[in-house]
Amino acid sequence: MIRLDDYRHVAPPGVVDIILRLTERLRGRRVLHLSGGRFGEGAAEMLSTTVPLLNDLGLDTRWEITGGDAAFYATTSALRAVLEGTERVLADDALAHYAEMNRINAKKLRLDADVIAIHDVEPAPLIAHRGDGRWVWRCHFDASRGQSRVWSFFGQIINQYDAAVFSLPEFGRRLSVPQYVIHPAIDPLSEKNRELSPRDITTILGALRVGQDKALLLQVGAFSPANDPLGVVNAYRLVKKHYDVRLVLAGTAGGDRESLDVLADLRQAAHHDPDVVVLELPPEAHRQINALQRGATIVLQKSVQAGFPLSAAEAMWKGKPVISGVGAGLSQQVINDVTGYVVHSVEGAAFRIRHLLNNPELIARMGAAGREHVRRGFLVTRHLLESVALLAHLTE
Amino acid sequence: MAAATHPFVFMGCVELRQALDRHASDERELMDRLEEVPAGSIFYHTHGYFLRHRPLTTAYGNDFARWAAVEVRDQTLAERLAVVDPFECADLESLRQELVTIVHDHLRGLAAVPRAEPTGTFHFQQSHIVTVELGPRATTLAEFRDGLAGVDASAIYVHMVEARARLGRPSGDFAEWMRASLGLTALAERIERIDSFMTNLERVRARVLGLVDHALDTPSG
Numbered sequence: 001m002i003r004l005d006d007y008r009h010v011a012p013p014g015v016v017d018i019i020l021r022l023t024e025r026l027r028g029r030r031v032l033h034l035s036g037g038r039f040g041e042g043a044a045e046m047l048s049t050t051v052p053l054l055n056d057l058g059l060d061t062r063w064e065i066t067g068g069d070a071a072f073y074a075t076t077s078a079l080r081a082v083l084e085g086t087e088r089v090l091a092d093d094a095l096a097h098y099a100e101m102n103r104i105n106a107k108k109l110r111l112d113a114d115v116i117a118i119h120d121v122e123p124a125p126l127i128a129h130r131g132d133g134r135w136v137w138r139c140h141f142d143a144s145r146g147q148s149r150v151w152s153f154f155g156q157i158i159n160q161y162d163a164a165v166f167s168l169p170e171f172g173r174r175l176s177v178p179q180y181v182i183h184p185a186i187d188p189l190s191e192k193n194r195e196l197s198p199r200d201i202t203t204i205l206g207a208l209r210v211g212q213d214k215a216l217l218l219q220v221g222a223f224s225p226a227n228d229p230l231g232v233v234n235a236y237r238l239v240k241k242h243y244d245v246r247l248v249l250a251g252t253a254g255g256d257r258e259s260l261d262v263l264a265d266l267r268q269a270a271h272h273d274p275d276v277v278v279l280e281l282p283p284e285a286h287r288q289i290n291a292l293q294r295g296a297t298i299v300l301q302k303s304v305q306a307g308f309p310l311s312a313a314e315a316m317w318k319g320k321p322v323i324s325g326v327g328a329g330l331s332q333q334v335i336n337d338v339t340g341y342v343v344h345s346v347e348g349a350a351f352r353i354r355h356l357l358n359n360p361e362l363i364a365r366m367g368a369a370g371r372e373h374v375r376r377g378f379l380v381t382r383h384l385l386e387s388v389a390l391l392a393h394l395t396e
Numbered sequence: 397m398a399a400a401t402h403p404f405v406f407m408g409c410v411e412l413r414q415a416l417d418r419h420a421s422d423e424r425e426l427m428d429r430l431e432e433v434p435a436g437s438i439f440y441h442t443h444g445y446f447l448r449h450r451p452l453t454t455a456y457g458n459d460f461a462r463w464a465a466v467e468v469r470d471q472t473l474a475e476r477l478a479v480v481d482p483f484e485c486a487d488l489e490s491l492r493q494e495l496v497t498i499v500h501d502h503l504r505g506l507a508a509v510p511r512a513e514p515t516g517t518f519h520f521q522q523s524h525i526v527t528v529e530l531g532p533r534a535t536t537l538a539e540f541r542d543g544l545a546g547v548d549a550s551a552i553y554v555h556m557v558e559a560r561a562r563l564g565r566p567s568g569d570f571a572e573w574m575r576a577s578l579g580l581t582a583l584a585e586r587i588e589r590i591d592s593f594m595t596n597l598e599r600v601r602a603r604v605l606g607l608v609d610h611a612l613d614t615p616s617g
Contacts (some may be wrong), residue, residue, distance in 0.1 A: 014548025169415035
């Protein structure tokens, strides 16, 4: 089991001691986290790291998941998509069923704690069954662009809480409760981010059939238009005229039509060029992603999506310069001209890749700056610190 | 070595950020919001800048100057805002007035109001500082020196910035303790004169340590 002390050699000096002191002061407090599932990114990934650490520090911290039938999950999935700005149809009876499933869940769950943290959409209506304790809604996505009609329904639920927490100030909506801001974070000791020996990296890349004989450009992310992998291929082609590089696109494919089209186009590109490698990996391929990021020369994250994807922080933690697209979450991670470059076009990405390949000393310098930036701002220790501070603020 | 009448207690802090429903997309909106946001938000975007700023990035002095430079690309306003030293203002209302006046005067000379990129809206925030007692208490100057050298950088912020700007202790906690509890008036005055503006917390720590080391080497100083 990983303990807080294990983070001393990676976290900024003093942070672990502040967490210890603060949790000592809060010992005996009971915290309950409720989310829609135990797997995946966002809430589940963060809770699977922080809940055992908080218990180890003496805070009585439980993590429960809510249940539901297929119709419930179809509604919550559509509701979340709408809140993120996608057009979907949400019928009144589906929303009524959503509330009803939460009423049933409320009977099964023990909702007594000093702080009850409800994550994302599925368990949000549980607030209707609140007892004592302070209730916090933790939103892990960008809710700023959702349909007003749906937000007026959902906002009424959130306004019953004592507070909301968003990953960025611009991800929130007009609410009558205080909105706190806590960035998401990466776990430097997880399988996705922990150190790997050069031999391990070579072995894993060999198994993936990715050679290390030339400079490696890498983008990690779902094969969807939001991540613009085709734009990355076009940038690579512009670079390839001048440099013998290899491009690896690693990720998962969604089942929607657009993502399948993107994947088909990528496979076609790879078919015609052996230096374009498309790796369709399962979501649990953390060690492979770790090795790819460590083996890369330059990492791209040419997303045009909202939200707070942490793949840039993961790559920077491994000492890689990152060329990113424009997005609020990415802009927090990539400091233009310091830890990488923020680009607005395929041409901009190609130009910056060539610039870095022409100036290899910049690759090392930006990589080191990126690692320090992540150490200060995007490690789980900082996330833990702010979460515990919120607990202190709400209960003292 | 003289023992203090009261021990020095090092306090670190965690900054809990709170988003306010106040935004600015152009410089006029910045001026309007500056006039109406809570004083705590002015503090967060000026004094608080020094808690968050890392030497890695370009220094702008405060979040407003950074926004003008990076998101609006109005270097003139950025420069005018950057030189505002929050430590020279008597209180947060004077600081607010100075910022508003700078933006107002700047806008008077322009035909059009400079606007940020669509992704560059300024979001006003404020913070709640949660303080935590750190490390062993110091009862002598040597113990203080050891404690200061190892304490989290946020303690420098609490004792040198927060104490002076928001907690009504204008000398800062280090100088005040040396004067009141150790009787080291000359050292206290030197520490009071340390310029906390446009630097970072580690540099402030190094300057305090330098002065304390000198005092320990020359006990009469």
